[in-house]
Each structure stands twice: as structure tokens, then as C-alpha cells.
Amino acid sequence: MLELAMGIMLGLLGLGAGCAMIAGIGPGIGEGNAVAKACEAIGRQPECKSDVTSTMIMGCAIAETTGLYGLIVAILLIFVAPGTFTGILKDAIK
Amino acid sequence: MTEERVPDVRSTRFRMVDYALIAMMILPILACVVLKVLFTPQSEGVAIAGALVFWKNTAELTPMTFYISESQVNTWAVMISIFGLCLYLTHGLTAKAVCKRQLVAEWIVEKSEKLVKDNMGGFFAQWGPFITAIMGLSAFSSLICLVGLFSPTGDVNVTFGWAILVFFLIMYFKFRGGFWKYFIGLFKPIPVFAPMNLIGEFATPVSMAFRHYGNILSGAVIAALIGSALTGLSKSLLGWLPGVFSDMPLLRVGLPAVLSVYFDVFSGVMQAFIFAMLTMLNIAGGVPWEDWNARRVKHNKPALTND
Numbered sequence: 001m002l003e004l005a006m007g008i009m010l011g012l013l014g015l016g017a018g019c020a021m022i023a024g025i026g027p028g029i030g031e032g033n034a035v036a037k038a039c040e041a042i043g044r045q046p047e048c049k050s051d052v053t054s055t056m057i058m059g060c061a062i063a064e065t066t067g068l069y070g071l072i073v074a075i076l077l078i079f080v081a082p083g084t085f086t087g088i089l090k091d092a093i094k
Numbered sequence: 095m096t097e098e099r100v101p102d103v104r105s106t107r108f109r110m111v112d113y114a115l116i117a118m119m120i121l122p123i124l125a126c127v128v129l130k131v132l133f134t135p136q137s138e139g140v141a142i143a144g145a146l147v148f149w150k151n152t153a154e155l156t157p158m159t160f161y162i163s164e165s166q167v168n169t170w171a172v173m174i175s176i177f178g179l180c181l182y183l184t185h186g187l188t189a190k191a192v193c194k195r196q197l198v199a200e201w202i203v204e205k206s207e208k209l210v211k212d213n214m215g216g217f218f219a220q221w222g223p224f225i226t227a228i229m230g231l232s233a234f235s236s237l238i239c240l241v242g243l244f245s246p247t248g249d250v251n252v253t254f255g256w257a258i259l260v261f262f263l264i265m266y267f268k269f270r271g272g273f274w275k276y277f278i279g280l281f282k283p284i285p286v287f288a289p290m291n292l293i294g295e296f297a298t299p300v301s302m303a304f305r306h307y308g309n310i311l312s313g314a315v316i317a318a319l320i321g322s323a324l325t326g327l328s329k330s331l332l333g334w335l336p337g338v339f340s341d342m343p344l345l346r347v348g349l350p351a352v353l354s355v356y357f358d359v360f361s362g363v364m365q366a367f368i369f370a371m372l373t374m375l376n377i378a379g380g381v382p383w384e385d386w387n388a389r390r391v392k393h394n395k396p397a398l399t400n401d
Contacts, residue, residue, distance in 0.1 A: 061368040065301055068308030075311065 002093050009085055017077040023070025030063040101186045103193060111185060118178030122171035126243050129167065145249050165249035172234045172246070202226070213371070214378040215400035221374075228256065229370040236310055236362025240354070247365070248310040250303065257299035260373045264298065264380050271385025279382075302372055309365045313357030321350055 038056035042049050101108055133146050145164035152159075183199040191197055206226040211219050232247060239245040246252045268276055280291045328345035378400075387397040 057364065058368065058371060061305070061364065064309075065305050068305055068312070071312055072304060072308050075315065 002089065005089050005093060006086065009089060010082060013077050013081055013085070017074040020070045020074040020077065023073075024067045027064050027067035031060045034059050034063065100188055100190075100192060103186060108186065112182065115178050115182040115185060119175045119182065122174045123238070123241060123243070126164075126168055126171045126238075127241060130164065130243060133164075145244050145246075163249070164244045165246040165252050168238055168243055169231075169235060169246040169252060172231060172238055176230055176234055210374065213374045217381075217398060217400040218374075218378055221377075225370050225374060228373060229366050232256070232306070232369050233363050233366035236366060237359065239314065239358055239362075245310050245314065245362070247306055247362070248314050250307045253306040254299075254303040256306075256369070257303035260302065260376065261299040263373075264376050267377055267381045270389075271382030272389055275382065275385045298376055302369060306365050306369050309361050313361050316357060317350060317354065320353060321346060324349065 034056055038052050041052050045052075129148065130146065133148060147161050147163045148167060149162040150159060151161075183195050183202075185195075186193045187196055187199070191200075203222070206229075207219070207222045210222045210225050214221060235246045235252070239248075280295075281288050282291075324345045325343040328343045332344055333340050381400070383398070383400060390397055
């Protein structure tokens, strides 16, 4: 009984971590758009290259945040959650 | 008008102080490596674990348990190293630069003052040292993983500590316009937005901390995964080699270093810059100049400008 419950729990945690990383799609699209627009801007005004580049890197880093939240949730699910839930499961089944 | 004393750069005393300062830069890092080697438990295969705990307060004297972990010790080492670096760069400072290192020190100071003045305005022009300290500590803490140590910034407690410090600074300057004005400002444009505005205030430090932590941690996790994958691959592919070569993970030579250039060096320095940048923008962007000046005029003080 405990083994079955543990197996189901670990499998679902893995699935949950995978689902959490769907959040990586958004920053990918967003940063791609940002870089494309920055390239256009540099092409139009090559003298602004350094300003545009620093602003773009700044914006990319901020756009990355949502993806990193997903990553942190996934890491918590893989490395931290099993330890917590194993104790709860053992108490519940005993 | 006294004649400026020019230090003799070739004298033994000057050189001895130089060597002492270089030792001050390198020895703390070496000490951390030795500590890590002594405390790391024997284990097989790859381990993705947090910071090692060197010492734990087990006595029942204090209400909560204190830990001295690897991230704290490494942060101290980085702080001593940066202090040594600063002393080394400013050693033998003269009006006529007799040492080449003075040019590096001047370049750092000029760049940081220009960055702060451009992003925060004239009122905050004195904040260069603080911003540079944050940036330097963050960058060197991330780069310390190049010598095989645990990056303190890969620990959420460290980045959260810095973010809370920045949060207090932001709040201090937001309250300059008067606490009541700030409180009313939360209910704008309509009172329904109050919870969202409140969450927005607290989201700033949380997002700053998690952004820095997530970037460094993801680099460390990917490096560990690739290292273990290449070890397994070289065991199955190159296991037929004679003698000790069959046990050596030969495929691990090279590729992890190339990835480390992005994940450790670029990402670490980038995140340090972004953390400092967000600190500047958040602090300077939240100051209520009109309300503050209204209060100052009421108390017969000159009005401030941010030019």
C-alpha cells in the first residue's frame, strides 16, 4: 500500500514539474520578440546600438522572470516536495 | 602647500604590502575550498544538493536554530577577497598615477558614478559605492563557482537577504512624502486596486530575489546534469580502454567548460548587473518628489531637485 502510494506520488510530482516548465514557452516568445525589435531598431539607427543593446538585455532579463518562477516550482517539486510528502504519506497510512 | 609623497614602487616595503594584499585576495577562497573538501560526504554519482551545513546550533538556548552554511562562509570569503582587491587597487594612490592599477581603480569609480548618475539622478549621485558594492558582491559570489565552490547566490536565503535590504531602502524613500500620502496612494486609481497595489509592493523584492537565485541555480543544476550524463556516456562508450582510462570520464573534458562560459560567467555577471540596475531604478523611481518637497517647504527647508 505504502509503496503504491509512494510510486503514484513520485510520478505525479514528476508530471507536475514537467507541467510547470510549460512556463518556459512564454519568456521564449517574449524575448524573441524583444530581440527582433532591437535588431530592427539597430538596423534603423546604428548609432544607438549600445543603448538599444543594454535596454534589450535589461528587458530580456525581466521577461525571463516568469519562466524562472516556473523553474523554481519545478525544482521544488523534484527536490523538496518528495521529502515533505513522504512523511505525510507515512503518517496517513500508518 | 606640501610636496606630495610619492611611494617608491620598487621598495621592498611596498612590494611586501602588495604580496600581503594578494594573499588576502586568494587565501579566503583557498580556505573555503579546504573546508568544502573536509566537509563533503563521500558519495557516488552526481548529487544536486544545497549548501553544506558546517555548524548547527543544537543548544536549546536560542528560540530558533542557527546554521552556519557554506553560502554564508563563501560570502564572507568573497567579502574579504573584494576588500583585499579594493585595498590592492588603491595601494600607492597618487595624483600622478605611478601604478598601472590606479587606472583600473579610476575606471571603476568613474564608470560606477556615471551609471548611478544616469539612472538615479543627481540627488543619488553619492550612491555609487553602495551600488558598486552590491554589483561586485553579487558578481564575485556567482563567479566563485568557477573554482568549484558553491555559489552563495544559488541559495535563496542570500539573494532574499539582499532583496529585503533593497526593499527597506525603497520603502524609506517612498515614506519621505509622508506615511498618509503613501497609504492613500495605495487606493488609487480606485479603492478596488488596493490589494493588487499592496501585492505589487511586496512582489518587487520577491521577484528580484527569485530572478537572481533562479538564474544561478538553473546554471548549477544544468552543469551537474550534463556532468553526470557525460560520465555515463563515457563509461558506456570508452569502457573498453585499457587500465585506468576505462574509469576516467574522458568525455567530460571540454564541453562543460564551454557551457560554463554562458551559465556561470555570462549569467552571473549579467544577473549582478540586473540586480544593481533594478535596485537603482526601484529606489529612484519610487521617490515622491512633489509630496516630499511640499513637506520640506512646510518645515522651512529648501526644496530638493533630482538633476
